[in-house]
Amino acid sequence: MSGKLQLDAIKVAPPDTVTIDPAILYMGTPVVLISSLNEDGTPNLAPMSSAWWLGWGCMLGLNRSSKTVENILRTGQCVLNLPAETQVASVDRLALTTGSNPVPPNKVPIGFRYVADKFRLAGLTPVPSDQVIVPRALECPVQLEAELAAVHEFGVDNPRIRTPMKAIEVRIVRVHAAENILRNDNKDRIDPEKWRPLIMSFREFYGLGCNLHNSRLAEFPEELFKPVKFRQASAATADADT
Numbered sequence: 001m002s003g004k005l006q007l008d009a010i011k012v013a014p015p016d017t018v019t020i021d022p023a024i025l026y027m028g029t030p031v032v033l034i035s036s037l038n039e040d041g042t043p044n045l046a047p048m049s050s051a052w053w054l055g056w057g058c059m060l061g062l063n064r065s066s067k068t069v070e071n072i073l074r075t076g077q078c079v080l081n082l083p084a085e086t087q088v089a090s091v092d093r094l095a096l097t098t099g100s101n102p103v104p105p106n107k108v109p110i111g112f113r114y115v116a117d118k119f120r121l122a123g124l125t126p127v128p129s130d131q132v133i134v135p136r137a138l139e140c141p142v143q144l145e146a147e148l149a150a151v152h153e154f155g156v157d158n159p160r161i162r163t164p165m166k167a168i169e170v171r172i173v174r175v176h177a178a179e180n181i182l183r184n185d186n187k188d189r190i191d192p193e194k195w196r197p198l199i200m201s202f203r204e205f206y207g208l209g210c211n212l213h214n215s216r217l218a219e220f221p222e223e224l225f226k227p228v229k230f231r232q233a234s235a236a237t238a239d240a241d242t
């Protein structure tokens, strides 16, 4: 337990709750800079944070009007670049910019502007990927090359969603990670003690803070999340479906 907060020792009274009417429910998720390829072969780079992962798959929640959606649907590819919390200023420079020219009508009233070279605006370097033609962002500590798997309309019948969204499922085909965020005892594993993703919570930027508590979910070997044929020979054949 050393290094963890002693949360068990703190007696917490259940909170008094009230019903509220928030406009958004963005509870806190990692920021992803999605690189994609424009029709003229130049790269686009867009910040987003409605993303979650299962195995080597990821679901991306994106506004239908974004250039990124157009590019992913046309090319079937993208790269998910995850910035560290130290890169927050670079990410913020990309806010309210789009690779769409002209700026889509729904984005004009909130002050979006067209930027042709968003890698340059962010001060990031596009470098070739291994499996996809879309470049990755060299300075981001995690870069996930991805291929389009499925597209779902999102929120079509939801009266509390203002603009049409798409849930884009991608398959991860290559994982790049900076050496300095890997575990010392296993170079195929990202060490959560070293990895400091940038988090967006209710449109504000945060880091992760410290590790809070022992996690029972982390007690069985991570290798069990892999389909059996991808596992190291020594790993058990039980499955982990969480």
Ligand SMILES: Cc1cc2nc3c(=O)[nH]c(=O)nc-3n(C[C@H](O)[C@H](O)[C@H](O)COP(=O)(O)O)c2cc1C
Residues within 6 Å of the ligand: 031, 044, 045, 046, 047, 048, 049, 050, 051, 061, 062, 063, 064, 065, 066, 067, 068, 069, 091, 092, 094, 095, 096, 097, 098, 099, 100, 200
């Ligand atoms: C930190 C951050 C997180 C964002 N998260 C999302 C998101 O999850 N989904 C989305 O559609 N737009 C999100 N946006 C807005 C997009 O960046 C915006 O739609 C932009 O137009 C996308 O660029 P593109 O049009 O060049 O693809 C976010 C913006 C910022 C700065």
